[in-house]
Amino acid sequence: MNKRELILQATLELITENGFHATPMSMISKKAKVAAGTIYHHFENKEVLLEALYSESKEKMGKSMQAAELSGNSFEEDFKSIWTALFTFYANNRLRFQFLEQYAQSPFIQKETKEEQRKHYQPIINFLQQGIEYGHMSAIDVEVMTEMVHGTVVSAAKIFHSVGNLNKSTVSDLANFAWKAVKK
Amino acid sequence: MNKRELILQATLELITENGFHATPMSMISKKAKVAAGTIYHHFENKEVLLEALYSESKEKMGKSMQAAELSGNSFEEDFKSIWTALFTFYANNRLRFQFLEQYAQSPFIQKETKEEQRKHYQPIINFLQQGIEYGHMSAIDVEVMTEMVHGTVVSAAKIFHSVGNLNKSTVSDLANFAWKAVKK
Amino acid sequence: MNKRELILQATLELITENGFHATPMSMISKKAKVAAGTIYHHFENKEVLLEALYSESKEKMGKSMQAAELSGNSFEEDFKSIWTALFTFYANNRLRFQFLEQYAQSPFIQKETKEEQRKHYQPIINFLQQGIEYGHMSAIDVEVMTEMVHGTVVSAAKIFHSVGNLNKSTVSDLANFAWKAVKK
Amino acid sequence: MNKRELILQATLELITENGFHATPMSMISKKAKVAAGTIYHHFENKEVLLEALYSESKEKMGKSMQAAELSGNSFEEDFKSIWTALFTFYANNRLRFQFLEQYAQSPFIQKETKEEQRKHYQPIINFLQQGIEYGHMSAIDVEVMTEMVHGTVVSAAKIFHSVGNLNKSTVSDLANFAWKAVKK
């Protein structure tokens, strides 16, 4: 890992644990085993560091969904594949999940940064849009639908992390919970 | 309003806007039109002030659900009544909603405080438990079910606040979204 | 005890333990079981309270020496009687002793207050002056002599309080220590 | 002078003048011509700064006594040499003297710090111990004896500083005062 990545990783761990303001730069530099000044060679200031972490996280999240293998057998099956892919990403990446939850709506992240990261999950919005158009899903506004479906994944991930793990059948139940909610 | 309430109200507004650490006590005292020292007559320190706000908010949230009028005609109708009652509370109390979202999982709130506030929504858990037992709902663990249902209300409220308002039929659609998800 | 005395007593105990600045008025009011404002009915402010305690203490100290019974048999005997009287006062009144030690030279006490309290031990200075004039003692400036002799009592009292007690023969040894030092 | 020493010197001057609690860190940083935060790079907090000053002062005091040249001609001569060496140190270092007087017994200084500094005057205790054993001095407990003798130096130094100076013959008289007190 190069220094930039060491800094980002340390920031992720510390900020998730303590929050943004309760994580001094000195603490990050210590954990990353890097001098305080070095952080400033890679990131203009603390806020920029946070935004970089946000962008990186959103990108990873988007990629995890796009990596879902879609059989094309049925819309239901593909929907559940994507739902499970995102859930799995959130389950396997606790810190990133918590970080995104904490900062998704936070005023620390610039609007432009948020907008820019939309691209990573635009394909998913398109997928849902088609589901509605082809009559597989309720005719709810696609932005609303997206938020509602994402909410079910988030809730499932929260449960996963509070319990510590979840057996396959429960995960399947929860994917089904989401599917029942959206299907026509 | 007495000084204690003025302080709590100012804290709610400022903390939701800026976050806990980015809200100096001096800013709170200014907004509440109270001397800095006065805050410390009513709250031992900043953390205690935050916890008081959390407790007050959870209590109001619990009461909003318990105020839902249950006709007893059908489980579905009652389920939607409660769902809508909570959604309405979240919709009408943006600051409280955002505050609870931000601090529900935050490490700033003591575990004991969280435990104590459970009592306010225990009746709802009981209601869902019965729904499962009487076969109205899927046989999912009731704690899991509660978290999932709550997640749908939270997502709906987020949509409401990002859009600014939501017409009655959409709200009804979203209550139905939740109902379809849970029903047998 | 009236409130004024309760306040003075509480102040003596707390200030000796914690020091002047580390003893808030609120702590004094609590210990004296009196409202904060009540202190200000009896003492203009914190400094005046300290000065009152100083004056009271110096007066008690002066009286303790003047209460020494002088047989008139020999200068040595009378010298030792006075020495022992002051030592006994310091030994029996630990808090007053420590308080006087701490504040005797402190800048908190106004010069005038110190001057005014001289009257209480002027008789002792006169006694030593006579001792020098009659040739019982070394011909050292009487102010210097007074300070040196007082120093021996202070050292003895410090030893007493650090050990917890001192048997009669040791006290007698120490009075003799002082006498040997001053005698011709 | 490096920053650490500048801070210690400023602290010595200010604390002696105003007392510990009446000397804000900001005042120290100003006098030392150093930023407020810089103090915290060298001393963990205000109390640690005080302890460092105490240790440094006790060390200097111990060294001043050990620098006394002992002729070995007579115990009396050596005793007076040491007495005079310490007196001279106290006379030439008013601030350190007053600082040590104020904080020697203060609760601000940790017991361990005090214990640790004993080493600096242990040689003197040994010297007095021998004087007692060889019959040069009264058979008083050596700890008691040390405190009493030290008390005479302290009194002499107080006189010196209140008057402003003292001629050689008076200093000699006072060394003799101490010697007469202790000799057999």
Next chain:
DNA sequence: TATGAATGAGTATTCATTCAT
């Protein structure tokens, strides 16, 4: 006299950021 809630100036300490090396 007595009370104690309210005030707001004052203080120790932290921490993002800079810059000489």
Next chain:
DNA sequence: CATGAATGAATACTCATTCAT
């Protein structure tokens, strides 16, 4: 690129004092 000592503005909290009751 990397370092870490130095900076000084910012902040939580304290406490002497006041004053309406």
